[in-house]
Amino acid sequence: MERRGPQGDQHGKLAEDALIESLKTRAAPGLSGEISLDTRVSDLVDRHIESLAGDGKAPATLTTYRSAARKLRKFSEALRVGEATPGRMNAVLRSMREAHGANMARHGRTLLRGALQIAVLDDVLGANPVAQVSRIESERKPKGARALESTELRDLIGKLRVSEACRAADLVDAVTILAATGMRRSELLALRWVDFDEDAGTLNITGKVARIEGQGLKRLDTTKTDSSERVVPLPGFAVTALSERRGMAFVGQRPMIFPSTAGTWRDPDNFNKQWRNVREGLGVPDVTSHSFRKTVATLIDDAGLSARIGADQLGHAKVSMTQDRYMRRGKTHAEVAALLGRAISDE
Incomplete structure (x- = not known):
């Protein structure tokens, strides 16, 4: 390519500038x-x-x-x-x-x-x-779901079992299992009867339900992280609830434990709406389905169990996630004062 320099450009400076500008605009x-x-x-x-x-x-x-x-x-x-x-x-x-x-x-x-x-x-x-470009932060940090105290949880489960609204929406057993395990909502609705071992008292979590563009609601044989695939032990009341549920005429004959009214996979978003419709009547208007997950993490922490145990139960890939996002902070630790008293004043 030949590019002629402008007249009077004795040393070629103008031509050089023009060439550089041309190169800038070339793709x-x-x-x-x-x-x-x-x-x-x-x-x-x-x-x-x-x-x-x-x-x-x-x-x-x-x-x-x-x-x-x-x-x-x-x-x-x-x-x-x-x-x-x-x-x-x-x-x-x-x-x-x-x-x-x-x-x-x-x-x-x-x-x-x-x-x-x-x-x-x-x-x-x-x-x-x-x-x-700077990372995009929210103007204010979301408060997130709150964890329930053990007495609150016990009271809620009692109200749940006698609630006609919860029974009509098929929420009693589903919320009971959320409270008993702390699993994710999408994992709960992906549970199949084959995942329930009544003798061992465990649930095998191997998938999740999600809405896929162009395909609708699907059960995916994968969970959120590799650590999400896990076997979760069940307390006695949860084993009883599932054993009785398996004997029910409709749900006991479906492959999934918590089917929709049409016998298909249940939509996590619809489940959330159904819970929002009944929770005020149960006296817990601020308790979301995620609150049960936080509650399990907090109870594990309060019992002195390790964060690794909490991560295994909740299916977190990193223990730090369990500690930072799910275990309650801001508690008053009297044992720290006692420790310092012994160390400094021999109290």
């Missing part, structure tokens, strides 16, 4: 030849999601990402890889947060970072612009 071809500075960022996002699917990412996660990608596209449809500066990425995510909230914007940031990393690895970009 650099990637190693694969498929990606350039003109490639739409939204196309790379789609490619990134398909790559995640090929790598075996959980279907429920892919559904969430595809939903986030559709929302993200509204703010980045015309944006090309060569225009993806940190400032522009920050503006896109700020707009997404204002329209759809912090959680969805966090998904958007994850997708943009993964998508533009493809361009980095293809030598189209020298660095990932999203890496320089």
Whole structure:
């Protein structure tokens, strides 16, 4: 390519500047030849999601990402890889947060970072612009579900057993098992009779129920993490509840322990709505299905059992998750004062 210098440019400085400017605007071809500075960022996002699917990412996660990608596209449809500066990425995510909230914007940031990393690895970009965009934090930390005291839990189970509303919604046994195990809602609704060992008094947790885009409600033979697949011991009252349930005419004949009224897998979101409809009548308007999970973790901690035992029971991959997110903090520890008294004053 021949590029003539401007008249009067004795030393070629103007020509050099013009060439540099021209190179800046040329779309650099990637190693694969498929990606350039003109490639739409939204196309790379789609490619990134398909790559995640090929790598075996959980279907429920892919559904969430595809939903986030559709929302993200509204703010980045015309944006090309060569225009993806940190400032522009920050503006896109700020707009997404204002329209759809912090959680969805966090998904958007994850997708943009993964998508533009493809361009980095293809030598189209020298660095990932999203890496320089601050993480998206909620304006205030959610309070989350609260743990119940043991007396509250005992009282609630008693009310549950005599509640006509809970019986009509088939919540009695389901909530009893949540309280007895601390398992996730999606795991509870994926339980099958084959997973219940009455003689051993255990439940084998091997899957979860999730709504998959384009497929509807499915039981997935995988749980949230590798540690989520586990055998959970049951207290006596839970074994009794399941044994009696298996003898019931309808549910005892279905493969799943907690079927929908149609005999299919039960929707975790519908289960949540049913619980919200009855909990105020039980005197626990602030207790969510997740409260039982926190309650089990707290009872384990209060009993002096290790955080590792709690992690095994709840199916956490990291013990720190059990300690930081599920075990109650802010308690008054009189034993610490006694310890210091003995150490310092020989009390």
